[in-house]
Amino acid sequence: MSSVRERTAHWAVFAGRRRKFILRIGEIEELEQACGAGVGAIQSRLASQAFRFADVRETVRLGLLGGGAIPGEADHLVARYVDGCPLVENIQLAADILRALLIGVEDAMADAEAEGDAPKKAPPEHVE
Numbered sequence: 001m002s003s004v005r006e007r008t009a010h011w012a013v014f015a016g017r018r019r020k021f022i023l024r025i026g027e028i029e030e031l032e033q034a035c036g037a038g039v040g041a042i043q044s045r046l047a048s049q050a051f052r053f054a055d056v057r058e059t060v061r062l063g064l065l066g067g068g069a070i071p072g073e074a075d076h077l078v079a080r081y082v083d084g085c086p087l088v089e090n091i092q093l094a095a096d097i098l099r100a101l102l103i104g105v106e107d108a109m110a111d112a113e114a115e116g117d118a119p120k121k122a123p124p125e126h127v128e
Contacts, residue, residue: 006042008022010063010097019069021067023059023063023097034054055094056082060090060097062077063097064077090111
Protein backbone atom coordinates (compact mmCIF):
# COMPACT_ATOMS: atom_id res chain seq x y z
CA MET A 1 0.00 0.00 0.00
CA SER A 2 1.25 3.48 -0.80
CA SER A 3 2.07 6.08 1.77
CA VAL A 4 -0.02 9.23 1.70
CA ARG A 5 2.92 11.04 0.13
CA GLU A 6 3.26 8.50 -2.67
CA ARG A 7 -0.45 8.89 -3.45
CA THR A 8 0.27 12.47 -4.49
CA ALA A 9 3.50 11.77 -6.38
CA HIS A 10 3.71 12.31 -10.11
CA TRP A 11 6.42 10.56 -12.15
CA ALA A 12 7.52 12.01 -15.49
CA VAL A 13 10.47 12.18 -17.81
CA PHE A 14 12.11 15.56 -17.33
CA ALA A 15 15.60 16.61 -18.39
CA GLY A 16 16.17 13.22 -20.01
CA ARG A 17 15.42 11.14 -16.92
CA ARG A 18 12.39 9.75 -15.15
CA ARG A 19 11.84 11.86 -12.04
CA LYS A 20 9.49 12.04 -9.11
CA PHE A 21 7.55 15.26 -8.48
CA ILE A 22 5.64 15.80 -5.26
CA LEU A 23 4.36 18.84 -3.42
CA ARG A 24 4.52 18.49 0.36
CA ILE A 25 3.20 21.07 2.83
CA GLY A 26 6.33 23.24 2.73
CA GLU A 27 6.42 23.22 -1.07
CA ILE A 28 2.69 23.97 -1.26
CA GLU A 29 3.09 27.00 0.98
CA GLU A 30 6.10 28.23 -1.00
CA LEU A 31 4.25 27.70 -4.30
CA GLU A 32 1.23 29.65 -3.12
CA GLN A 33 3.47 32.48 -1.90
CA ALA A 34 5.50 32.59 -5.14
CA CYS A 35 2.38 32.57 -7.32
CA GLY A 36 0.16 34.76 -5.17
CA ALA A 37 -2.65 32.20 -5.30
CA GLY A 38 -3.79 28.91 -3.82
CA VAL A 39 -3.06 25.62 -5.54
CA GLY A 40 -6.64 25.36 -6.82
CA ALA A 41 -6.36 28.76 -8.48
CA ILE A 42 -2.98 27.86 -9.96
CA GLN A 43 -4.44 24.64 -11.39
CA SER A 44 -7.37 26.59 -12.82
CA ARG A 45 -5.03 29.11 -14.43
CA LEU A 46 -3.03 26.31 -16.04
CA ALA A 47 -6.16 24.58 -17.29
CA SER A 48 -7.60 27.78 -18.75
CA GLN A 49 -4.31 28.92 -20.29
CA ALA A 50 -4.44 32.03 -18.05
CA PHE A 51 -1.29 31.00 -16.17
CA ARG A 52 1.69 33.07 -15.13
CA PHE A 53 5.27 32.02 -15.72
CA ALA A 54 5.72 31.37 -11.98
CA ASP A 55 2.76 28.95 -12.06
CA VAL A 56 4.72 26.70 -14.40
CA ARG A 57 8.27 27.31 -13.18
CA GLU A 58 7.66 27.11 -9.46
CA THR A 59 5.36 24.09 -9.68
CA VAL A 60 8.09 22.16 -11.52
CA ARG A 61 10.92 23.40 -9.27
CA LEU A 62 9.11 22.73 -6.02
CA GLY A 63 7.81 19.40 -7.30
CA LEU A 64 11.40 18.35 -7.97
CA LEU A 65 12.41 19.39 -4.46
CA GLY A 66 9.53 17.47 -2.91
CA GLY A 67 10.44 14.49 -5.05
CA GLY A 68 13.92 14.37 -3.55
CA ALA A 69 16.09 16.62 -5.72
CA ILE A 70 18.57 18.73 -3.81
CA PRO A 71 18.00 22.49 -4.11
CA GLY A 72 20.99 23.18 -6.36
CA GLU A 73 20.01 20.33 -8.68
CA ALA A 74 16.38 21.46 -8.89
CA ASP A 75 17.44 25.06 -9.59
CA HIS A 76 19.88 23.94 -12.29
CA LEU A 77 17.32 21.69 -14.00
CA VAL A 78 14.66 24.39 -14.00
CA ALA A 79 17.12 27.01 -15.24
CA ARG A 80 18.09 24.73 -18.12
CA TYR A 81 14.80 23.04 -19.02
CA VAL A 82 12.13 25.60 -18.06
CA ASP A 83 13.65 29.08 -18.10
CA GLY A 84 14.05 30.32 -21.65
CA CYS A 85 12.21 27.33 -23.15
CA PRO A 86 8.78 27.55 -24.75
CA LEU A 87 6.26 27.38 -21.91
CA VAL A 88 4.20 24.80 -23.77
CA GLU A 89 6.97 22.27 -23.06
CA ASN A 90 6.22 22.34 -19.32
CA ILE A 91 2.59 23.44 -18.89
CA GLN A 92 1.27 19.87 -18.89
CA LEU A 93 3.96 18.75 -16.44
CA ALA A 94 3.00 21.52 -14.01
CA ALA A 95 -0.70 20.67 -14.40
CA ASP A 96 0.01 16.97 -13.80
CA ILE A 97 2.02 17.73 -10.63
CA LEU A 98 -0.88 19.78 -9.27
CA ARG A 99 -3.44 17.19 -10.37
CA ALA A 100 -1.60 14.51 -8.37
CA LEU A 101 -1.66 16.81 -5.35
CA LEU A 102 -5.32 17.72 -5.71
CA ILE A 103 -6.88 14.36 -6.58
CA GLY A 104 -4.07 11.88 -5.99
CA VAL A 105 -3.04 8.89 -8.00
CA GLU A 106 -4.34 5.36 -7.65
CA ASP A 107 -2.49 3.22 -5.11
CA ALA A 108 -1.55 0.61 -7.71
CA MET A 109 -0.24 3.28 -10.06
CA ALA A 110 1.77 4.96 -7.28
CA ASP A 111 3.27 1.63 -6.18
CA ALA A 112 4.22 0.71 -9.75
CA GLU A 113 5.74 4.12 -10.34
CA ALA A 114 7.74 3.94 -7.12
CA GLU A 115 9.16 0.61 -8.28
CA GLY A 116 9.79 1.84 -11.82
CA ASP A 117 7.16 -0.42 -13.35
CA ALA A 118 4.49 2.16 -14.12
CA PRO A 119 2.34 1.44 -17.13
CA LYS A 120 2.78 3.80 -20.08
CA LYS A 121 -0.86 4.86 -19.79
CA ALA A 122 -3.76 4.21 -17.47
CA PRO A 123 -5.70 1.02 -18.18
CA PRO A 124 -9.05 1.53 -19.95
CA GLU A 125 -12.02 1.86 -17.64
CA HIS A 126 -14.44 -1.02 -17.51
CA VAL A 127 -17.92 0.07 -18.58
CA GLU A 128 -20.94 -2.15 -18.04
